[in-house]
Amino acid sequence: MSEYFDKPPQSCHNCQTMSPLFCLLNSDELKLVDANKIHVNFKAGETIKKQGTFMSHVLSVNSGMAKLYIEGIEGRSAILRIVKPTSFIGGPGIYFDQRHHFTITALNDSSVCFIDLQVFKDILKHNSLFAEEFLKDFSRDVLTVYNRLIYLTQKQMPGRMADALLYLYDEIFHELKFPMILSRFDLGDLSAMSHESAVKILRDFQKEGLVRISDREMEILDEESIRKISRIG
Amino acid sequence: MSEYFDKPPQSCHNCQTMSPLFCLLNSDELKLVDANKIHVNFKAGETIKKQGTFMSHVLSVNSGMAKLYIEGIEGRSAILRIVKPTSFIGGPGIYFDQRHHFTITALNDSSVCFIDLQVFKDILKHNSLFAEEFLKDFSRDVLTVYNRLIYLTQKQMPGRMADALLYLYDEIFHELKFPMILSRFDLGDLSAMSHESAVKILRDFQKEGLVRISDREMEILDEESIRKISRIG
DNA sequence: AATCAATATTGAGATATATCAATATTTGGC
DNA sequence: GCCAAATATTGATATATCTCAATATTGATT
Numbered sequence: 001m002s003e004y005f006d007k008p009p010q011s012c013h014n015c016q017t018m019s020p021l022f023c024l025l026n027s028d029e030l031k032l033v034d035a036n037k038i039h040v041n042f043k044a045g046e047t048i049k050k051q052g053t054f055m056s057h058v059l060s061v062n063s064g065m066a067k068l069y070i071e072g073i074e075g076r077s078a079i080l081r082i083v084k085p086t087s088f089i090g091g092p093g094i095y096f097d098q099r100h101h102f103t104i105t106a107l108n109d110s111s112v113c114f115i116d117l118q119v120f121k122d123i124l125k126h127n128s129l130f131a132e133e134f135l136k137d138f139s140r141d142v143l144t145v146y147n148r149l150i151y152l153t154q155k156q157m158p159g160r161m162a163d164a165l166l167y168l169y170d171e172i173f174h175e176l177k178f179p180m181i182l183s184r185f186d187l188g189d190l191s192a193m194s195h196e197s198a199v200k201i202l203r204d205f206q207k208e209g210l211v212r213i214s215d216r217e218m219e220i221l222d223e224e225s226i227r228k229i230s231r232i233g
Numbered sequence: 234m235s236e237y238f239d240k241p242p243q244s245c246h247n248c249q250t251m252s253p254l255f256c257l258l259n260s261d262e263l264k265l266v267d268a269n270k271i272h273v274n275f276k277a278g279e280t281i282k283k284q285g286t287f288m289s290h291v292l293s294v295n296s297g298m299a300k301l302y303i304e305g306i307e308g309r310s311a312i313l314r315i316v317k318p319t320s321f322i323g324g325p326g327i328y329f330d331q332r333h334h335f336t337i338t339a340l341n342d343s344s345v346c347f348i349d350l351q352v353f354k355d356i357l358k359h360n361s362l363f364a365e366e367f368l369k370d371f372s373r374d375v376l377t378v379y380n381r382l383i384y385l386t387q388k389q390m391p392g393r394m395a396d397a398l399l400y401l402y403d404e405i406f407h408e409l410k411f412p413m414i415l416s417r418f419d420l421g422d423l424s425a426m427s428h429e430s431a432v433k434i435l436r437d438f439q440k441e442g443l444v445r446i447s448d449r450e451m452e453i454l455d456e457e458s459i460r461k462i463s464r465i466g
Numbered sequence: 467a468a469t470c471a472a473t474a475t476t477g478a479g480a481t482a483t484a485t486c487a488a489t490a491t492t493t494g495g496c
Numbered sequence: 497g498c499c500a501a502a503t504a505t506t507g508a509t510a511t512a513t514c515t516c517a518a519t520a521t522t523g524a525t526t
Contacts, residue, residue: 072383073466092375095368101379128358135328142325142375146334149378150305153385153425156512184474192386194514199475215522233306389482417504427484432505448492 012037017062017111019088021137024130029123036116041109048104048112049089055098057114059089064110065172065181069189070102078152079190081144082107082172082182088137094121107181152192155233160191161201162230165211169220177219245270250295250344252321254370257363262356269349274342281337281345282322288331290347292322297343298405298414302422303335311385312423314377315340315405315415321370327354340414385425388466393424394434395463398444402453410452 012018012034013027025033038057042048042064049059051071066083080102083089093099094117124131151163164187168178187202188195205211210226212219220226245251245267246260258266271290275281275297282292284304299316313335316322326332327350357364384396397420401411420435421428438444443459445452453459 070379070383073387076387078383078386092372092379094372095365096372096376101376125361125364131358131364132328139325139327139329142378143329143334145375145378145382146303146325149382149385150303150311152382153311154306154309183472195473196475196515197513203475416502428503429485429505430483436505 015062017086019060019086021088021130021133022060024133025123025127029127029130032119032123033115036119038114039111040114041111042106044106044108046106048106048110049100049102051100051103053100055091055093055100055117057117058094058120059104060113060115061085061087061089062111062113064112065107066104066110067107067182067186068102068104077103077189078192079186080148081141082168084172088134090134090138155230157191157193157197157201158204158229159231159233160193161187161198161205162226164191165218165220165226166230168218169223176221176223177217180213180216180218248295250319252293252319254321254363254366255293257366258356258360262360262363265352265356266348269352271347272344273347274344275339277339277341279339281339281343282333282335284333284336286333288324288326288333288350290350291327291353292337293346293348294318294320294322295344295346297345298340299337299343300340300415300419301335301337310336310422311425312419313381314374315401317405321367323367323371388463390424390426390430390434391437391462392464392466393426394420394431394438395459397424398451398453398459399463401451402456409454409456410450413446413449413451 012022012030022030022033039062048066061083063085065085067079068081068083068089069077069079071077083104089104091101093101098117124134151160155163167190168182169176172178182190183195184198184202185195188198191198193201202211202213205226206213208225210220210222210229212221245255245263255263255266272295281299294316296318298318300312301314301316301322302310302312304310316337322337324334326334331350357367384393388396400423401415402409405411415423416428417431417435418428421431424431426434435444435446438459439446441458443453443455443462445454
């Protein structure tokens with residue numbers, strides 16, 4: 001009995017947390033998705049999808065935050081982006097090799113729908129508006145990676161950390177004060193530096209009054225200066 | 234009557250240098266492409282497409298090599314890939330914002346077809362086999378960028394240079410001895426280091442007998458060692 | 467409340483890498 | 497073939513960054 005029935009599997013038709021992409025489906029298509037989806041809850045820290053595994057489904061995150069990262073060399077990771085509700089997660093594996101090319105880990109308790117990949121592809125083939133929007137989404141993600149490639153290879157640590165903070169502000173929380181869901185290790189993985197360096201840079205920012213870090217909260221106090229540090233690298 | 238008529242504009246139907254993607258078009262679609270394409274020759278060093286400009290066309294490189302790079306911070310560039318014939322070039326701008334997100338410069342004399350973007354999109358919408366192949370192509374490119382992101386941020390210079398050389402061998406020339414079409418600046422941009430560092434690393438490789446560099450030619454002498462350097466970073 | 471494990475912090479030292487400046491070499495244009 | 501400009505090379509030096517090791521703090525579990 002327990003958890004299994006706490007949240008009765010609801011139909012996609014009256015789902016309040018559907019990712020915007022799926023709003024473009026008509027009733028029949030939604031029914032198809034409904035019949036071929038699996039809904040799973042994850043606890044903070046759990047792995048939602050593991051890099052390298054077969055891509056049997058695409059994902060839609062209904063609630064909770066997650067980090068999406070590439071597992072690189074000798075255990076090091078590069079966080080590509082933070083996933084917030086409600087968003088679709090596909091990736092280059094859909095059309096290339098049907099594998100996941102990143103790992104997704106829940107940062108807090110999350111609720112995720114897994115939609116059968118073949119069903120997803122079939123719908124995409126027949127609904128061109130949906131296809132266009134999917135491609136737009138995918139392309140936006142690609143541009144984020146372009147951007148990350150540039151700033152991670154061409155800026156030094158303070159600039160990279162500033163970019164990481166601005167990313168959290170601009171793209172994820174839209175508030176200068178936000179809950180610090182990322183560990184120092186995570187911040188290092190997001191800005192391509194060791195976690196010790198992440199600590200030191202943040203300490204410097206704090207000393208100069210640019211940010212305030214208290215228990216599980218981060219506040220950008222001097223946005224202009226942070227943006228300047230981002231700019232001058 | 235000069236260059237204009239040296240190479241009479243040939244029809245796409247009997248084009249011998251069509252990129253593989255376009256081989257999936259039927260006769261009518263090819264006719265449409267034919268009627269809405271422009272063919273241009275470039276000299277070595279010329280800019281084929283400039284980052285930031287409006288994407289009115291997609292490209293197909295018929296002959297010649299080119300470098301495709303992102304213009305980053307303070308004039309620094311990151312080469313994403315080397316373009317060889319015959320290949321299609323689109324990019325994330327097609328579906329996101331109709332802009333070019335990289336610059337393409339001819340490395341030697343090149344011949345390029347520009348295909349009207351709207352025509353391309355229309356065909357894509359109606360030919361699902363073509364669409365699938367396009368997506369596969371695009372996804373492969375994205376994975377290349379993923380890969381580059383990891384190796385540029387997680388390996389040190391010798392590993393990055395080894396990867397650059399192996400990229401040229403594995404993906405572009407398929408021969409251990411190949412023409413050195415890239416300058417030291419370019420090699421630096423391909424492996425995220427200053428051109429002076431590129432020179433020094435190559436000198437070290439040469440001293441240890443791993444490669445041979447002579448006028449405009451590069452030869453990988455000890456592939457195993459180069460692969461090992463790539464692996465251990 | 468006590469304990470253990472994970473995370474965070476710090477500073478010292480080692481290392482990787484960029485920058486600068488000087489010189490050499492190559493290349494394209496005349 | 498000569499010249500100017502671009503490219504390549506080199507070594508010295510400055511700087512950025514990582515690694516290591518030690519300590520502190522926090523969080524989860526009992």
